[in-house]
Amino acid sequence: MSKTFEIQQELTCPVEVAYAVITDPEYWRNRFAEKPDNYELDAVPGAFAITVRDTITADSLPAIVRPVVSGDIVAERRDVWAAPSGDSATGTVNATASGVPLTVEGTLELVPSATGSTLRASGSITVKIPLIGGQIESMMRKMVEDMLVRDRDRIEEWLARA
Secondary structure, three states, rough: OOOEEEEEEEEEOOOOOOHHHOOOOHHHHOOOOOOOOEEEEEEOOOOOEEEEEEOOHHHHHOOHHHOOOOOOOEEEEEEEEHHHHHHEEEEEEEEOOOOEEEEEEEEEEEEEOOOOOEEEEEEEEOOOOOOOOOHHHHHHHHHHHHHHHHHHHHHHHHHHHO
16 A cells, blocks of 8 residues: 655745756766765756655664665656646656655645745555555655755755855
């Protein structure tokens, strides 16, 4: 059974500025300057796509996950943003993890707000492990929320430097 998520973070800049940052290769080079192998810009006609990878060491995994995973996990997230339409922009997010039957599938939105714009993510998390899959899905929901907070913080930091 899947768990759904709907998460949003407020940005202090308008949609077009947030979109310009998210789709700026220089932003991503700077964000991953210390780990340049952890991201890859993908060629997608009419869209901007990025794949981000991160290794999660076995000893840092929650205790409930360790018995069903052998070794480190490589988590991979792929965002694809379409060109803005009107006053908003939409995209997709998909994630997997090596050694774990896990999928995250969702949509991304940048929409106007009273203070600038809102970054929204909604979708589902599925972990196909009997008995503990639901618990891992709940942990993954928290990780997706943390991911969106990090994205917001990095965008705001990038804009503050400009």
